[in-house]
Amino acid sequence: MQVEVTPDSRYRQLLAAVRGLVRCDAAALLQLLPDEGAPVLQPVAVDGLAEEALGRRFPAAAHPRLARLLESGHGLRFPSDAGLPDPYDGLLEHQQELEAVHDCMGAPLRVDGRIWGLVTLDAMDPHAFDGVDDGRLQGIVRLLETGIAAEETIAEMARRAEQEQTLARAASRGGSRELLGRSAAMVRLREEIDTVAGSDLTVLILGETGVGKELVAERLHARSSRRDRPLVQINCAALPETLADSELFGHKRGAFTGAIADRSGKFELADGGTLLLDEVGELPLPVQAKLLRVLQSGEVQRPGSDRVQKVDVRVIAATNRDLREEVARGRFRADLYHRLSVYPVHVPPLRERGRDVLALAGGFLEENQHRLAARNLRLSPAASQALLAHDWPGNVRELEHLISRASLRALSSAGGVGREGRGGRWIAIEPEHLGLGMNPGMNSASGRGGASASVIPAPGAEDEEEAGMPLEATSRAEPVIAAGATAGPGLREATERFQRQWIEDALRRHDGVTAAAARDAGMDRSNFLRLLKRLGVNAPPR
Numbered sequence: 070m071q072v073e074v075t076p077d078s079r080y081r082q083l084l085a086a087v088r089g090l091v092r093c094d095a096a097a098l099l100q101l102l103p104d105e106g107a108p109v110l111q112p113v114a115v116d117g118l119a120e121e122a123l124g125r126r127f128p129a130a131a132h133p134r135l136a137r138l139l140e141s142g143h144g145l146r147f148p149s150d151a152g153l154p155d156p157y158d159g160l161l162e163h164q165q166e167l168e169a170v171h172d173c174m175g176a177p178l179r180v181d182g183r184i185w186g187l188v189t190l191d192a193m194d195p196h197a198f199d200g201v202d203d204g205r206l207q208g209i210v211r212l213l214e215t216g217i218a219a220e221e222t223i224a225e226m227a228r229r230a231e232q233e234q235t236l237a238r239a240a241s242r243g244g245s246r247e248l249l250g251r252s253a254a255m256v257r258l259r260e261e262i263d264t265v266a267g268s269d270l271t272v273l274i275l276g277e278t279g280v281g282k283e284l285v286a287e288r289l290h291a292r293s294s295r296r297d298r299p300l301v302q303i304n305c306a307a308l309p310e311t312l313a314d315s316e317l318f319g320h321k322r323g324a325f326t327g328a329i330a331d332r333s334g335k336f337e338l339a340d341g342g343t344l345l346l347d348e349v350g351e352l353p354l355p356v357q358a359k360l361l362r363v364l365q366s367g368e369v370q371r372p373g374s375d376r377v378q379k380v381d382v383r384v385i386a387a388t389n390r391d392l393r394e395e396v397a398r399g400r401f402r403a404d405l406y407h408r409l410s411v412y413p414v415h416v417p418p419l420r421e422r423g424r425d426v427l428a429l430a431g432g433f434l435e436e437n438q439h440r441l442a443a444r445n446l447r448l449s450p451a452a453s454q455a456l457l458a459h460d461w462p463g464n465v466r467e468l469e470h471l472i473s474r475a476s477l478r479a480l481s482s483a484g485g486v487g488r489e490g491r492g493g494r495w496i497a498i499e500p501e502h503l504g505l506g507m508n509p510g511m512n513s514a515s516g517r518g519g520a521s522a523s524v525i526p527a528p529g530a531e532d533e534e535e536a537g538m539p540l541e542a543t544s545r546a547e548p549v550i551a552a553g554a555t556a557g558p559g560l561r562e563a564t565e566r567f568q569r570q571w572i573e574d575a576l577r578r579h580d581g582v583t584a585a586a587a588r589d590a591g592m593d594r595s596n597f598l599r600l601l602k603r604l605g606v607n608a609p610p611r
Contacts, residue, residue: 079216079220080098080113080114080216080217080220081114081116083098083114083212083213083216083217084096084097084098084114084115084116085116086212087188087190087209087212087213088116088117090205090208090209091190091198091201091205091209092192092197093117093190093191093192093197093198094117094161094191094192094193094197095115095116095117095118095157095160095161095162095190095191095192096115096116096117096188096189096190096191097112097114097115097116097118097122097157097187097188097189097191098112098113098114098115098178098186098187098188098213098217099111099112099113099127099135099186099187099188099189100112100113100185100186101139101184101185101186101187102126107128107129107130108128108129108130108136108139109126109127109128109129110126110127110128110129110132110135110186110187111125111126111127112125112127113186117161117162117191118157118160118161118162119160119161119162119427119431119448119453120424120427120428120431121160121427121428121430121431121434121447121448121453122157122160122431123249123251123428123431124249124427124428124429124430124431124432124433124434124435125431125432125434125435126435127156132154132156133153133154134147134151134153134154134155134156134173134175135156135187135189137153138175138176138177138187138189139177139184139187141176141177142177143176143177143203143206143207143210144174144175144176144177144203144206144207144210145174145175145176146172146173146174146198146201147172147173147174149171149172149195154445154494155173155191155494157189157191158445158447158494158495159445159447159494159495159497160447161191161193171192171193171194171195172191172192172193172194172195172196172197172198173189173190173191173192174189174190174198174201174206175187175188175189175190176188176206176207176209176210178210178213178214178217179214180214180217180218180221181218185214185217188209188210188213247284248262248281248284248285248288249425249428249429249432250422250425250428250429251424251425251428252417252421252422252423252424252425254417254421254422255417255422255425258285258414258415258416258417259288261414262285262288262289262292262414263292265289265412265414266288266289266292266293267292267293267294268412269293269383270411270412271364271383271384271385271386271408271409271410271411271412272286272289272384272385272386272411272412272413272414273385273386273387273388273392273409273410273411273412273413273414274286274385274386274387274388274413274414274416275387275388275389275413275414275415275416276387276389276415276416276417276418277389277416277418277464277595278389278463278464278466278593278594278595278596279419279463279464279465279466279467280416280417280418280419280464280465281416281464281465282347282387282389282416283302283345283347283387285387285414285416286300286302286343286345286347286385286387287300289343289385290342290343290383290385293343293383295341295342295343295383298339298341298342298343299338299339299341299342299343300339300342300343300345301335301338301339301342301343301344301345302344302345302347303316303317303335303344303345303346303347304347304348305346305347305348305349305350305351305352306347306348306351306584308351308352308356310353310355310356313352313353313356313359314334314359314372315332315334315372316334316335317334317335317336317356317359317360317363318334318336318337318359318363318369318370318371318372319331319332319333319334319336319337319369319371319372320332320334320371320372320373320374331371332371334369334371336363336369336380336382337369337378337380339380339382340380340381340382341381341382342382342383343382343383343384343385344382344383344384344385345385345386345387346360346384346385346386346387346409347387348387348388348389349386349387349388349409350388350389350390350392350395350401351388351390351584354400354401354402357401357402357405358402358405360405361402361404361405361408363380364384364405364408364409365408367379367380367381367382368380384409386409389594389595390595392406392409392410393406418461418464419461419464419465419467419468420460420461424457426456426457426459426461426468427448427453427456427457429465429468430448430453430456430468430472431448433468433469433472433473434446434447434448434472434476434498437472437473437476437477438476441476441477441480443476443480443496444494444495444496445494445495445496446476446479446480446495446496446498447495447496447497447498448497448498449497449498449499449500451499451500452475452497452498452499452500452502452503455500455503455505456468456503459505462596463593471503471504471505472498474502474504475498475502475503475504476498476502478501478502478504479496479497479498479499479502480496482502483496565604568600568604569604569605569606571590572586572590572600572601572604572606573606575589575590576606576608581608583597583598583601583608
C-alpha cells in the first residue's frame with residue numbers, strides 16, 4: 070500500500086533526524102505566521118510533545134523564551150535557572166503527571182533570507198545539552214533550513230502563501246478558525262475543499278450538527294478567486310416565510326406594511342462574492358421555489374420593484390438533513406437539490422477523527438486562556454484519555470463548550486493561580502473538570518405550558534441526546550416512569566411507549582413541525598429525527 074507523504078509528515082521526519090543528532094525529550098518546529106501585529110508562532114510538527122500542542126498558537130509577546138530565540142540571530146541555550154516560563158511546561162508526551170521542562174535551547178530558521186520560524190529542543194535533564202556546542206546547533210539549523218526550503222518548493226510556495234495569509238488575517242481578526250486535525254478524514258476533507266475552492270461550482274456541505282460546516286464554507290471562500298469579496302451568510306432555519314423575500318432579495322420602500330425604506334437582500338450584498346445558505350434544508354417549499362428561480366437565472370427582483378438586477382454570486386449551501394430523503398418525502402424540491410448538490414462535501418463527525426480531538430482541545434484551551442486571563446491551561450494525561458474515550462454526539466461544538474466549562478472549573482478550583490500556588494507555571498485540566506460523567510446537554514426542558522420537565526434514560530439510546538426525553542409533570546406520565554422505576558422486565562417497553570406518546574402529542578401541538586417539537590424536547594433536531602425513526606413515529610405531512 071502506498072503511503073501518502075504530506076508536508077506535516079516531512080516536517081516530522083526532519084524532527085526525527087534532529088533527535089537522532091541531539092539527545093532530548095521533545096523537539097518542535099514552529100512557523101512564524103503572517104500577522105499584522107506582533108509575531109505569532111504555530112507548531113507545524115512536534116516530536117515528544119502532547120498532540121494538543123499542535124492546536125495552540127504562541128504569541129511571542131506572551132512567551133519570552135520564544136521572543137528571545139527569534140531575536141537571538143544564531144540561537145541560544147537557556148540557563149536552567151533563567152526564571153523565564155517555558156511554553157512547553159506540562160506539554161511533554163507520555164507524562165504520568167504534568168512536569169516542567171528543565172533544559173531548553175533553540176534557534177531561528179531562515180528560508181530565502183527571511184525568518185521562517187524556530188526549532189526548539191527541550192529536556193527534563195538540566196544537563197542534557199552540555200555537549201551541544203554552537204557548531205552542532207548550526208549544523209541542525211542548516212539541515213532544517215534545507216528541508217524546509219525543499220518542502221516549500223514542492224508545495225508551490227508563492228500560490229499557497231497568499232491563500233494562507235488570507236486565512237491567517239481572518240483568524241487574527243477573530244473572524245475565523247482553522248480546520249485543525251491530521252486524521253485521514255480531515256486530510257481528505259481539506260483535499261476536497263482545495264479541489265473545488267478555485268472553481269465557481271455550487272457546493273453542498275453535509276454533516277451532523279456541530280461538525281464545523283461554517284468553517285468549511287469559510288475555507289472554500291478564502292481559497293477561491295472571490296476571497297477579496299464578501300462572504301455573506303444567512304441562517305435559513307431562522308428565516309420566516311413571510312420575510313424570506315425581503316431577506317434574500319431585498320425590497321422597495323412601500324412594498325409591504327413596514328417597508329419604510331429600500332433594502333438590499335443577501336444576494337445583492339454577496340454580489341461578486343459568496344453566499345452561504347446555512348441550514349438550507351429548513352427552507353419552506355414556497356421559498357425553495359423562489360430560490361431556485363434566482364439560482365437558475367442569476368437575476369434578482371426586489372419585491373415592489375420592476376427592475377431586474379443581475380448578480381454574480383457563488384452559492385454554498387449547508388445542512389444536517391438527508392436532503393435525498395427530504396426529496397423522497399416531498400419536503401424538499403428535487404430540482405433545487407440537484408442545483409445545490411453540484412459538488413457535495415461531507416464533513417466527518419468528531420468520533421471519526423481519532424486523536425484530532427486533542428489538537429482541537431488545545432486550540433480551545435488557548436482561547437479560554439486568553440479570555441479568562443489564565444496562565445498556561447494544560448490537559449492532564451488522564452483528561453486527554455477521557456477526551457479520546459468520549460464519542461462526542463455534539464461534535465466539535467460539544468468539545469468547545471466542554472473545554473470552556475472545564476477551564477472555568479479548573480481556574481476556580483485553583484483559586485485563580487497555577488497548580489503550584491501563586492506564581493505556579495500552569496493550571497491542569499483534570500477529568501473531574503471535564504464533567505464527562507455528567508450530562509450537560511440533557512438539562513431540564515420546558516413544555517409548551519412552561520411546566521418543568523425531568524429527563525429519564527432511554528435504554529439502548531443511540532447517542533447522548535437520544536438518551537432522554539422530557540417527562541412532563543402532567544397526568545400523562547405513566548406511574549412506572551414518573552416514579553423512577555428501577556431496571557426490570559418491561560422498563561424498556563414502558564419507556565419507549567411513553568416517549569412515543571409524548572412525541573406524538575408534541576407533533577400535534579406544533580402542527581407537525583419537527584423543529585418546534587424538538588425544541589420542546591430539549592433536543593437537537595437531527596437527533597430528534599433519528600429518535601422518531603427508531604421509535605417508528607411518522608411526522609405528519611406539513
